[in-house]
Every structure is written in C-alpha cells, then in structure tokens.
Amino acid sequence: MTDIEDRVRSVLRAVVPAEPDTQRLAAGALRYHQRARRRRIAGAVLSALVILAALVFVVGLLNPPPRGLHAEPMGPPSYCTATAQPAAPSSSESIAPPPVVAAWICPDLTGAADGAGWQLPGEPLTGQHAESLDAWLLPPNPSPSSGNPADLEPGCTPVIPGPAYTLALQTASGRTVTYRSKDLSCGGANLLAYFLGELADQEADDRAAAAPDEALACRTDRAWTARHQAVPLDAAFATARMCFAPRYRSGDPEQFIQPMITRSYQSTLLPEEALAMLNKDMTSPSTGTFTGNGACYGEGAWAYSVVGLTYSGQYKMLATACLDEWWVVGVSRKGFIPSAATRTALRSLVPPG
Amino acid sequence: MGEMSSVVAAFESFVTARGPALLRTAFLLTGDHGRAEDLVQTALGKTWPRWESIGDGGRERYVRKVMVTTYIAWWRRRWNAEYPSGTLPEQASWGPNLDLRRDVLKALASLPKGQRAVVVLRFFDDLTEVQTAALLGCSVGTVKSQNARALAALRRCPELAMTQGELR
Numbered sequence: 001m002t003d004i005e006d007r008v009r010s011v012l013r014a015v016v017p018a019e020p021d022t023q024r025l026a027a028g029a030l031r032y033h034q035r036a037r038r039r040r041i042a043g044a045v046l047s048a049l050v051i052l053a054a055l056v057f058v059v060g061l062l063n064p065p066p067r068g069l070h071a072e073p074m075g076p077p078s079y080c081t082a083t084a085q086p087a088a089p090s091s092s093e094s095i096a097p098p099p100v101v102a103a104w105i106c107p108d109l110t111g112a113a114d115g116a117g118w119q120l121p122g123e124p125l126t127g128q129h130a131e132s133l134d135a136w137l138l139p140p141n142p143s144p145s146s147g148n149p150a151d152l153e154p155g156c157t158p159v160i161p162g163p164a165y166t167l168a169l170q171t172a173s174g175r176t177v178t179y180r181s182k183d184l185s186c187g188g189a190n191l192l193a194y195f196l197g198e199l200a201d202q203e204a205d206d207r208a209a210a211a212p213d214e215a216l217a218c219r220t221d222r223a224w225t226a227r228h229q230a231v232p233l234d235a236a237f238a239t240a241r242m243c244f245a246p247r248y249r250s251g252d253p254e255q256f257i258q259p260m261i262t263r264s265y266q267s268t269l270l271p272e273e274a275l276a277m278l279n280k281d282m283t284s285p286s287t288g289t290f291t292g293n294g295a296c297y298g299e300g301a302w303a304y305s306v307v308g309l310t311y312s313g314q315y316k317m318l319a320t321a322c323l324d325e326w327w328v329v330g331v332s333r334k335g336f337i338p339s340a341a342t343r344t345a346l347r348s349l350v351p352p353g
Numbered sequence: 354m355g356e357m358s359s360v361v362a363a364f365e366s367f368v369t370a371r372g373p374a375l376l377r378t379a380f381l382l383t384g385d386h387g388r389a390e391d392l393v394q395t396a397l398g399k400t401w402p403r404w405e406s407i408g409d410g411g412r413e414r415y416v417r418k419v420m421v422t423t424y425i426a427w428w429r430r431r432w433n434a435e436y437p438s439g440t441l442p443e444q445a446s447w448g449p450n451l452d453l454r455r456d457v458l459k460a461l462a463s464l465p466k467g468q469r470a471v472v473v474l475r476f477f478d479d480l481t482e483v484q485t486a487a488l489l490g491c492s493v494g495t496v497k498s499q500n501a502r503a504l505a506a507l508r509r510c511p512e513l514a515m516t517q518g519e520l521r
Contacts, residue, residue, distance in 0.1 A: 004504050005476065007513050012477040015454040016380055022372030025394055026365040032398025 035322070080106030100169045103130040105195060108164035108180055118162030118192055118260035121199050128222070129202040134169060136191040137179060162260065167191065192260055193248035200246045204265040215309045218243030218267045221319050221329045224307070228315045230330025235316060236279040240308025242349055243267045247303050247321070259301075259353070266351045270306065274345040278306070281338045282318075282326075299323070301353025304346075323347055364404055368397060371413055375420065381473045382424045384458040396420035418488050421474070425466050425489075453512055460510035468503035471496055 104124035125133065165181045165188060181188025201220045208219035218241065246263040270278065305319040306326075317329035323343050327335040338346070372393065379389035396419040400407070407415050461469055467489070474485045475496075482500075486493045507513050 002504075004508055004513065008472065008504070008507060009476045011453070011457050011513060012381055012473070015457050016377040016477070017386065020373050020376035020380070020386070020389070022369060022376065025372045025376075025390065025397065026368040028390070028394035029364075029368070029397030029401060030361075032394055033401045036398060 035324075080104070099172050100130045100134055101172050102126045102170040103133045103195070104168050105165050105192070106168065108166045108182075110164075110180075116162070118189065119262060120163060120165050120192075121196060121262050123199055123203075123262075125195065125198050125202060127202075129198045129205075130169070133167075133191070133195065133198070136184075136194050138185040138190070161187065162189070162192070164188075165192070167195075189260070196248045196260055196262060197246060199262065200264055204243075204245070215239075215315050216241040216269070216307060218245075218265045218305065218307060220245075221305070221317065224315075224317045225330050228317070228330065230328055231310060231314045231316045233328050233331070233334055233336060234283045235310040235312065235314060236283050237270075237275060237306070237308040237316060238311045240270045240275055240278075240306050240316075241267050242270050242274075242346065243305045243307060244302040244351055245305065247301055263301075266302075268349050270308075270349075274342070274349065277342040277345055278338065281342050282336055300350075302350060304350075305329070323350075360405060364397075364401065367412060371416075375413075375416060378417070378473060378478055379420060379424075381461065381477055382421070382470060384462050392420055392424055395423050399423065414488075417478075421470050421488055422490070425470060456510060456512045460507055460513065464503050464506055468499045468506070471499040472503045472507070475500060 102124055105120050107120060124130075166178050167181070167184075167188075168176050168178045170176050181192070184191050205219050205223040208214065208217035208223060211217035216239065244266045246265070248260055299322045303319070303321045304323060305317060307315070307317045310316050318326045319329050320326045320335075323338070323346050325335055325337055375393045375396070376389050379392040380386065383389050383392055396416050399419045400412070400416050403415070404412070461472070464472065470489060471485060474480045474488060475482070480488065482493050482496045486496045489496070
C-alpha cells in the first residue's frame with residue numbers, strides 16, 4: 001500500500017456523508033421502474049416505425065418515381081466557406097479547444113452518407129449556445145464494451161442516416177476548426193441532435209429578450225435565471241404560458257428517437273381550468289413535494305416549462321422533461337408531483353411531435 | 354397480491370439497510386447528494402424487475418454493478434433538476450470538513466469517469482483489482498492502468514499531498 005493510496009482511502013472516508021437520508025429511495029426506485037417500462041414500450045413502437053420508414057426510403061431509392069422537373073439541391077448557407085481542413089477527434093475524451101464562440105454546420109460534399117434521417121440546420125449557433133458544443137466531439141466507439149471504462153459510451157440507436165456534414169467551430173481567437181460528421185460518434189447524430197436543440201433554445205432566448213411581455217415569453221432556464229430570482233414553490237400563478245422546447249436525442253439507447261429537423265419552441269397560454277389545477281397541486285401541502293428525482297429522461301418530442309406571473313407580481317418558471325413531475329427553476333431540486341387530472345389537462349395541450 | 358407486497362417489503366428493508374452505503378459510494382462517484390440519490394434510485398429501479406431471481410446473496414453486488422455502469426453511461430445528459438440555487442442546505446452539516454470535501458470532490462471531478470469509478474471502488478469500497486474489474490466489466494490490466502493514472506492526477510490535490518496526520 002503506497003502513501004498516496006492510504007491518503008486517498010482516509011480522505012474518501014472523511015468526506016462522505018455520515019447518515020445519508022434513505023427515506024425516498026425505495027419509492028423513487030419503484031417509480032423509476034414504472035416509468036422505464038412505459039418508455040421501453042413506447043421506444044419499441046417508435047423503433048419499429050423508424051425501421052419501417054427506413055425500408056420505405058430504401059425502396060424509394062431502388063424505384064425512383066419519374067420526375068418531370070428536377071429540383072436543384074438547396075445551396076449551402078453563405079457562412080459555409082470555412083477553409084480549415086476537417087480534423088478527426090483524437091481520443092475518447094472531449095477535445096477542448098479554446099472557448100467556442102460560434103458553430104455552424106455545412107453539407108460535407110465529400111461524404112458518402114446520405115438519407116432522410118436528419119435535416120441540416122440553416123443557422124449558426126453563437127455565444128453561450130455554442131460554448132458546450134465541443135463536449136460532443138466524440139469519436140465513433142465501435143465497441144462500447146471494449147473493456148476500458150474511459151472509453152465507455154452508449155451505443156447508437158437505430159437512426160436513419162442523414163446527409164454527411166462538416167461542423168465548424170470558431171474560437172474566441174478567431175481560429176476555425178472543422179470536423180466531419182463521419183468521424184464523430186454515431187455518424188454525427190449525437191452532435192447534430194445537440195446542435196438542433198441549442199438552435200431552438202437560441203431562437204427562443206433571442207425572441208424572449210425582445211418580447212414586450214417578458215413574463216410570458218418562453219425561454220431556456222439559463223436565460224430565465226440570468227434575469228430573475230426564484231420564487232417559492234407555493235407561489236401561485238395569476239397568469240401563465242406553457243412552453244414546449246424541442247428535444248432531440250439520438251444516441252442514448254434509453255431515449256426516444258425524435259425526427260432531427262429544425263423545430264421551434266411552441267407555446268400556449270394556460271387555459272383557466274388547467275392553470276387552476278396546476279396552482280392547486282403546486283400550493284397544496286399534500287401534493288407530495290419531493291427533492292428526489294424519478295430519473296425522468298424525457299418522454300417525447302418536447303421538454304416542458306411554464307412561465308408566468310404570480311399573484312404578487314413575481315416572475316416564476318417551472319420546468320420538466322416529464323409531465324408527472326415539475327421543478328421550480330432557480331431552486332435546487334425543488335419539485336412536486338401533479339395530480340393525474342392535472343397531467344391529463346397539461347398533456348392535452350402538447351403539440352404533436 | 355400478498356406475495357407481491359412481501360417482495361416490496363423485502364425490497365424496502367434492503368434499501369433501508371444498504372441504502373446508506375450505496376449512497377456514500379454514489380456520492381463519491383457523482384460529488385453531489387441529489388445526483389447520488391438519483392443514481393442509487395436508478396440502480397435500484399433497474400434491479401427491481403430481477404429482484405426475486407437474483408436472490409438474497411447477490412443483490413447488493415448486482416445493485417452496485419448496475420450503479421457503476423449507470424454512472425458511466427450517464428453521458429453528458431443534461432440533468433433535469435440541475436438548476437442554480439441560492440442556498441446549499443447540505444453545507445451546514447459539512448462542518449469543519451467543508452474545505453476538505455470541496456477540494457477532494459474537485460479533484461475527483463477532474464478525473465475521467467472510468468478513473469473515478471476505479472478510485473472509489475478500490476479505495477472506498479475496498480474492492481480488489483479483480484473485483485473492481487469484474488464490476489466494471491473490464492480487464493485487471495485496465496483497472497491497474499486507470500488506477501495509476503488517477504493516483505498520478507490526485508497527487509496534485511493539496512489535501513491528498515498532506516500526510517494522514519495533517520488531514521483536517
């Protein structure tokens with residue numbers, strides 16, 4: 001036993017909590033199991049649909065319909081003029097270039113992969129929405145169980161191939177680095193999924209910044225917390241809007257497969273009845289306020305939030321990826337479980353994916 | 354129905370008995386009380402469908418294996434409940450170990466997930482290299498190399514550079 005091993009052993013024992021609270025563990029685990037079961041069933045249905053769509057696509061390629069007019073392919077956006085040479089990620093760890101200030105995706109004219117599995121975005125990411133993109137520069141991992149824990153990453157879900165693309169990242173120093181989608185994990189599907197989600201967030205945040213009625217403007221929790229303080233869970237909404245943020249998850253086997261096309265936030269003012277039900281659940285002492293997490297991984301094409309004004313005139317935001325639990329934005333792990341009636345009322349407002 | 358409720362009762366009593374130990378390991382893996390709770394809940398939830406078939410003797414080992422593989426597979430997933438907070442209620446109970454905890458958790462957080470898992474399993478759960486390899490589903494050689502890299506990185510942590518008697 002070396003000195004450093006002894007010290008690590010002692011220190012780890014010194015820093016762990018002495019009596020962690022286990023009260024919610026069993027109930028949370030059973031809740032997780034129920035949710036995972038529902039997700040598996042829905043995932044199996046969606047996977048079957050994807051396979052069916054792929055078959056239709058392949059049959060279409062083999063038997064192209066006669067065309068009177070041949071549409072020209074859409075030209076790449078004007079910013080697709082990066083001269084940097086595409087580079088492949090060099091290790092399983094995220095490559096961390098200096099802070100990324102802008103990112104854009106362009107068709108890779110040398111790429112062979114083509115298909116209808118995704119649509120390339122037509123806008124760049126800028127500012128904080130581009131900052132974390134480099135974390136998705138992971139190389140393909142052909143063997144997720146290669147034996148090296150550092151190499152482990154989820155396998156790729158069956159995604160219909162899309163057009164090959166290049167990703168250009170511009171750093172604060174003005175340097176541009178370009179990557180090919182075929183050199184990224186899951187053929188670039190993971191990175192594109194993240195890009196499309198951030199693009200929708202960026203559009204919503206930009207719109208919210210210019211909205212005349214800020215209290216009811218949909219935006220990301222990051223943008224909301226940058227401007228507002230959290231209010232207590234039991235502060236009821238006087239008026240509120242329900243927002244739907246596009247979700248794209250392609251590389252996690254536990255996720256649904258969402259169509260990877262550019263989508264915008266959608267929203268609707270909460271009808272009086274739904275608002276009253278949400279307020280009742282949120283303010284009732286018997287609601288089942290909890291601080292644990294039922295391992296909500298998302299349940300469909302949207303993530304949800306509610307923004308609005310409380311009766312005391314304060315801005316308030318709730319967010320969730322699953323309609324059976326809601327969290328107060330700005331407060332660490334403070335949430336509640338809505339009643340079945342409230343869930344049904346809110347679910348009826350969700351737009352089709 | 355009665356049989357099901359007795360299985361649930363056995364599950365709950367396992368969680369009551371072994372939950373604290375699982376939470377401590379999860380805390381070192383995640384560095385956060387809430388995420389530790391989520392990790393253990395998830396591992397228990399994944400284990401639940403096989404609860405009866407695993408049998409008494411292997412349950413904890415099974416849960417731990419699921420917990421570690423789940424931890425590694427939680428791959429850049431944005432945490433739904435991870436919002437900034439003005440208050441950190443758990444800090445009050447950290448007492449004089451606050452600085453130590455912060456520095457050590459920071460050092461652990463700097464390790465890649467695989468290395469962090471090896472450190473926690475080897476030095477907190479006191480598993481042998483062979484047991485660690487079995488839990489992680491990798492070779493003993495991989496555990497050794499991950500361990501060596503992790504310790505080299507942890508040597509840079511001031512708290513770990515001190516001798517044992519100097520630990521605050």
